[in-house]
Amino acid sequence: MHRAWHGDPLHIRLSGRGGQGIILSGVVVAEAAMLDGKFVVHTQSYGPEARLGASKSEVVISAREIAFPEVAQADVLLCLSADAYQKYGERVAAGALSVIDDLVVGAGRATGEVMLPLRRTAREMGNELSANMVGLGALIAIAGIADPEHGRQAIRQWVKPEFREVNLKAFERGMELGAACVAAPS
Amino acid sequence: MRLVQGNEAVVWGALASGCNFYAGYPITPATEIMEYMARLLPGRGGVFIQMEDELAALGAVIGAAWGGMRGMTATSGPGFSLMQEHIGYAAMSQTPCVVVDSQRVGPSTGQPTMPAQGDVMQARWGSHGDRPALVVTASSVKEVYDTTRLSFEWAYAYRVPVIILLDAVLSHMRENIELPVLPASAELASPSGDPELPFGSHPFMPFSAATRTIVSGLAHDESGATRGSGIGTANEQILKGAIRQIENDAPRLARCRADRLEDAEWAIVSYGITARTARSAVDLLRADGVRVGLLELHTLWPFPEQIVQALAQRVRGMLMAELNLGQLVLSLRAAAQGMCPVSGLGRADGELFTPEAIAAAMSAEIRQIEVGGRMSHHV
Amino acid sequence: MSDVGADLKRYLRSPMMPTVWCPGCGHGNIARAIATALDRLAIDLGQVVILGGIGCSGRTPFYFNTNAMHTTHGRVLAFATGLKLANPRLTLIVAMGDGDALAIGAGHFVHAARRNIDLTVILYNNSIYGMTGGQQAPTTPFSFRSTTSPFGSIEPTFDAVDLALAAGATYVARTTTFDFAEMPELISEAIRHPGFAMVEILSQCPTYFGRLNKLGDAPDMLEYERDHTVVADEEPNQAVEITRQDLVGNLPVGVFRREIRPEYVQQYAELSRGRGGNYGA
Ligand SMILES: Cc1ncc(C[n+]2csc(CCOP(=O)(O)OP(=O)(O)O)c2C)c(N)n1
Numbered sequence: 001m002h003r004a005w006h007g008d009p010l011h012i013r014l015s016g017r018g019g020q021g022i023i024l025s026g027v028v029v030a031e032a033a034m035l036d037g038k039f040v041v042h043t044q045s046y047g048p049e050a051r052l053g054a055s056k057s058e059v060v061i062s063a064r065e066i067a068f069p070e071v072a073q074a075d076v077l078l079c080l081s082a083d084a085y086q087k088y089g090e091r092v093a094a095g096a097l098s099v100i101d102d103l104v105v106g107a108g109r110a111t112g113e114v115m116l117p118l119r120r121t122a123r124e125m126g127n128e129l130s131a132n133m134v135g136l137g138a139l140i141a142i143a144g145i146a147d148p149e150h151g152r153q154a155i156r157q158w159v160k161p162e163f164r165e166v167n168l169k170a171f172e173r174g175m176e177l178g179a180a181c182v183a184a185p186s
Numbered sequence: 187m188r189l190v191q192g193n194e195a196v197v198w199g200a201l202a203s204g205c206n207f208y209a210g211y212p213i214t215p216a217t218e219i220m221e222y223m224a225r226l227l228p229g230r231g232g233v234f235i236q237m238e239d240e241l242a243a244l245g246a247v248i249g250a251a252w253g254g255m256r257g258m259t260a261t262s263g264p265g266f267s268l269m270q271e272h273i274g275y276a277a278m279s280q281t282p283c284v285v286v287d288s289q290r291v292g293p294s295t296g297q298p299t300m301p302a303q304g305d306v307m308q309a310r311w312g313s314h315g316d317r318p319a320l321v322v323t324a325s326s327v328k329e330v331y332d333t334t335r336l337s338f339e340w341a342y343a344y345r346v347p348v349i350i351l352l353d354a355v356l357s358h359m360r361e362n363i364e365l366p367v368l369p370a371s372a373e374l375a376s377p378s379g380d381p382e383l384p385f386g387s388h389p390f391m392p393f394s395a396a397t398r399t400i401v402s403g404l405a406h407d408e409s410g411a412t413r414g415s416g417i418g419t420a421n422e423q424i425l426k427g428a429i430r431q432i433e434n435d436a437p438r439l440a441r442c443r444a445d446r447l448e449d450a451e452w453a454i455v456s457y458g459i460t461a462r463t464a465r466s467a468v469d470l471l472r473a474d475g476v477r478v479g480l481l482e483l484h485t486l487w488p489f490p491e492q493i494v495q496a497l498a499q500r501v502r503g504m505l506m507a508e509l510n511l512g513q514l515v516l517s518l519r520a521a522a523q524g525m526c527p528v529s530g531l532g533r534a535d536g537e538l539f540t541p542e543a544i545a546a547a548m549s550a551e552i553r554q555i556e557v558g559g560r561m562s563h564h565v
Numbered sequence: 566m567s568d569v570g571a572d573l574k575r576y577l578r579s580p581m582m583p584t585v586w587c588p589g590c591g592h593g594n595i596a597r598a599i600a601t602a603l604d605r606l607a608i609d610l611g612q613v614v615i616l617g618g619i620g621c622s623g624r625t626p627f628y629f630n631t632n633a634m635h636t637t638h639g640r641v642l643a644f645a646t647g648l649k650l651a652n653p654r655l656t657l658i659v660a661m662g663d664g665d666a667l668a669i670g671a672g673h674f675v676h677a678a679r680r681n682i683d684l685t686v687i688l689y690n691n692s693i694y695g696m697t698g699g700q701q702a703p704t705t706p707f708s709f710r711s712t713t714s715p716f717g718s719i720e721p722t723f724d725a726v727d728l729a730l731a732a733g734a735t736y737v738a739r740t741t742t743f744d745f746a747e748m749p750e751l752i753s754e755a756i757r758h759p760g761f762a763m764v765e766i767l768s769q770c771p772t773y774f775g776r777l778n779k780l781g782d783a784p785d786m787l788e789y790e791r792d793h794t795v796v797a798d799e800e801p802n803q804a805v806e807i808t809r810q811d812l813v814g815n816l817p818v819g820v821f822r823r824e825i826r827p828e829y830v831q832q833y834a835e836l837s838r839g840r841g842g843n844y845g846a
């Protein structure tokens with residue numbers, strides 16, 4: 001099976017609703033990949049769009065200098081909300097991995113779409129706003145987009161001290177969810 | 187190595203260049219420059235002030251320069267339009283300063299959060315009258331830093347307002363770069379010159395007890411006098427001198443990056459964020475066996491005519507890709523002097539080009555030229 | 566200013582004489598009052614910068630033997646703000662016209678006053694746009710003529726003192742070119758005042774305002790100034806009330822506010838020190 005996420009450059013799109021910490025998760029992925037020794041470019045949808053409605057944050061990772069900075073077709077997609085899925089769900093490369101929150105109705109039928117309880121897990125852990133970190137953990141476990149240790153370092157670097165612990169825990173839970181889904185026969 | 191945002195790179199470049207005065211007015215997508223400055227300058231002994239509008243912001247920067255500080259401001263389209271009056275004043279009074287314009291879609295409020303390159307001509311020709319212009323751009327976060335450093339150097343070397351054109355994507359983009367350690371405060375050479383001759387080709391000398399300079403936007407001679415029968419000529423001489431100095435130095439000022447042009451039959455010419463897309467387009471075309479290369483312009487004004495001419499002699503056709511409806515393509519075409527066909531590819535809808543779109547436009551131009559068609563300008 | 570005494574000559578930039586001002590123009594009287602004030606205060610001229618906007622009034626900086634900035638119409642206070650912050654040791658005197666300060670530059674005027682930045686605005690109010698040939702200004706009194714209100718102005722008259730008070734200026738005074746002895750006194754007091762100071766001076770423009778409104782030549786206009794102003798009570802609140810009265814008939818003159826409030830540059834220096842910076846040290 002062709003796995004788009006093994007390519008270089010790797011195009012990652014993180015999407016959700018404004019307020020779900022989409023831009024922060026992009027920065028964390030970029031930082032982690034940087035710690036892996038890669039070139040990274042992070043771009044974000046900005047302004048009103050980042051506050052309301054579907055919002056996205058994109059990271060391009062490569063061993064070489066990166067030219068085109070945006071993501072046309074994602075190799076890896078994270079989707080935390082229904083409107084983000086509607087907007088970005090199909091804009092993926094052949095063989096892409098899409099990790100989608102399982103509360104998004106109607107998703108999960110296309111190949112490469114993996115439904116995971118991202119928001120529910122975060123909620124159970126006491127902070128639904130850390131669903132983005134659950135998602136990141138899952139992406140790292142499934143697609144290996146960065147070294148997990150660098151993921152943790154990046155969270156420590158970019159998340160405000162008062163939310164650091166919650167986010168690190170959410171990230172670990174996401175790693176477990178991802179690992180379980182890799183192990184499961186499909 | 188750290189992740190740095192484009193707007194942040196402006197600030198580090200400016201501080202490393204001894205910038206110690208910032209006056210501004212908030213506007214997307216330039217605001218972060220101002221916010222970083224607000225946090226950093228007080229602790230460095232510099233001045234930060236939020237003014238009541240962009241005219242005031244640039245006015246304060248000019249005042250500060252005469253008070254002995256190194257100033258800059260940053261804005262986007264609507265604010266850049268307002269600043270034109272004081273860009274002209276800075277040019278007329280030969281006041282060194284740096285103005286960043288992070289371009290967004292216009293005219294008017296346009297699309298505040300979306301990238302554009304529609305201010306290229308305004309940066310050159312904005313403000314009434316004739317003036318020298320130094321306008322630079324960048325396509326990566328590291329280049330934003332380097333360009334900002336260079337801008338301060340040039341602002342003082344040429345006594346002009348240097349304009350840095352960024353765009354909404356570059357301003358907010360993060361890349362991992364190596365930033366030099368910031369000196370606690372930059373050593374500024376103390377100005378020296380003849381207090382009787384504060385203008386013309388003489389060095390910039392801020393006000394001091396030894397000077398009795400009159401700074402004015404009125405036509406004046408080298409001494410600052412604004413009256414007398416020869417003032418028109420004297421003033422024209424100063425402006426001509428300033429314009430000519432930049433023209434003469436154009437080869438040194440013309441910074442650009444040639445990418446796979448050695449064996450190229452075709453050239454894409456681009457600048458700023460669009461140049462990155464163009465680089466990917468060259469990858470696509472090369473993979474199809476097309477001998478194409480990219481000329482990426484970092485200095486927009488003075489327009490690097492000699493470089494373009496040399497290229498126009500060698501290639502069979504050129505394509506200018508830019509995020510506007512056809513601006514710098516006019517200068518490219520003029521510089522190419524008919525030596526090769528030049529076509530333009532533009533858009534102003536707030537989106538970047540995809541590499542495929544630029545590659546397709548280049549291919550279309552190649553097809554047309556190969557069947558002997560005329561040059562086109564599709565936007 | 567040609568009749569200025571020998572003692573004041575050293576304040577003036579003789580190569581720039583004669584001035585652009587018409588014979589009998591009140592702006593010359595004001596410039597002489599500024600020179601007198603500088604003389605009384607014995608300030609080192611190397612530490613003074615005179616700034617101006619655009620207008621007949623805005624030409625003032627050319628005539629002083631100091632560093633000078635002749636800026637853009639209405640926006641001189643922005644330049645002055647940057648200059649003062651960059652070199653707080655300078656004494657700034659800013660010449661503004663009524664159109665300059667109250668129409669195109671009203672926004673800058675309000676915010677410089679609000680910040681209470683230490684400088685002195687001398688507002689040359691001739692009730693008209695002199696430089697451009699006699700058009701209506703925000704200060705043109707109701708029913709008075711200008712080239713752009715040929716049938717008499719139908720706009721309410723703007724009061725600079727009201728505006729300065731409302732915006733937070735900490736020294737606010739008004740006088741007239743008729744009061745030639747009071748002008749330098751108020752100007753010196755304003756310069757000494759540590760904060761934003763404004764002295765509005767009613768000035769005669771015989772060439773346009775006088776001619777268009779049949780007010781006679783300069784001496785007649787000075788008498789007109791005398792007859793149409795009243796000395797305001799020094800009690801500040803009452804003074805504010807008076808300014809709102811009939812502005813044509815009874816324009817109050819005097820000092821309307823003297824107040825010490827935190828000054829902007831000082832505030833900034835404190836902020837900088839608090840952040841470990843050495844600004845202003
Ligand atoms: C931006 C701009 N608009 C208009 C003008 C033309 N202009 C020059 S002076 C002036 C008005 C001057 O009136 P005022 O400020 O009252 O000064 P006065 O000449 O009466 O002293 C105007 C409109 C200008 N120089 N700049």
Ligand code: SF4
Pocket residue numbers: 585586587589590591592621691695696769770771772773774
């Ligand atoms: S036009 Fe009026 S204000 Fe201007 S110089 Fe002449 S008299 Fe004075």
Ligand SMILES: [Mg+2]
Pocket residue numbers: 620662663664689690691692693694695702
């Ligand atoms: Mg006037």
